[in-house]
Amino acid sequence: MNKKTDLRIVRTKQSIRKAFYELIQEKGYEAITIQDIADRAMINRNTFYLHYQNKPDLLDICMNELLSELKDAVVLCPISMNPFSISMLETVMQAVLEHISLNITFYHSMLIEENRIYQFQAKMETIVKDKLIEGWNPAQGNSTLAISKELLLEYLGSSFMGIVIWWIKNNKPLPADEVSYQFSRIVAYGHLRAAGIAVEDEKK
Template structure:
């Protein structure tokens, strides 16, 4: 993608996130975005169909950034350091993820993240599980929704415990269900 196009898209998304935090989704207009970004309204429409498309692309971007962080982490196993790395990233980018996990994300962000995590859990269980009782949809849903629910609770409650505390508690809770998947 051309650098100028990419830079303009980033500017529009960044402006949209700022306005989302200030005004809420319902009150944002394309004119607001264009005016704040100091670009022509038509430029916004060259990149996005409408503000719903912009929200959708914004959600895609931040799901992708979170997943890229996980993929680029030095520890890609289900370990304390892997979970800690995820929560540190979320803590560092708290403002954006608070908006996306909250009412401004309309549950779309959580649903997208859930789908990706559920697919990953299904693959891991299918590959590494020797216990056939854990290779069904119930386990996948339980683990994926529990993880997403924990992240969402932590973000929406203004991170009521430290990264270390939430990581340790999550690992403690997941241990009985994942002991055969986590390397020792």
């Protein structure tokens, strides 16, 4: 009996979340009401309140669970003594894109267009930055950079998220491994060299 009850609870929560994600895409988080969610999930309002306190509680739980899963996926990426290495960037990007593929509706509702949830994007970017500096150890070399380390991390985090959003918005136009490969080389070699475009010496 308990197993049957638990299964019903799981299905109800899945229905609520699916409705929530769809409605965010359609009308934006602020415009959604509890009644909208209940109607879409085909439940009554009382059933909603059995599982969630209110709309912000639902949003927080959804974000925290997905971000926790994303962090677990990223943590499994091998640590590099050089956090800015090509292999590190490629591995982290592929792990993130593969995780997104399994939860594409959620990520689309959180990150795309005018309905995006900005705190989700910021938390996601923090996870990426934390992974990139995980293997940072000045004693192992790379202690002196020609530019600010903080500026470099900000650039990497912003460009990383830009690629992720582009990939989701355009319905995954390239395989995850190909995007990861190309992104790591754009960062490592610059966009012109990575694209095979000859770079002229401006001093000539």
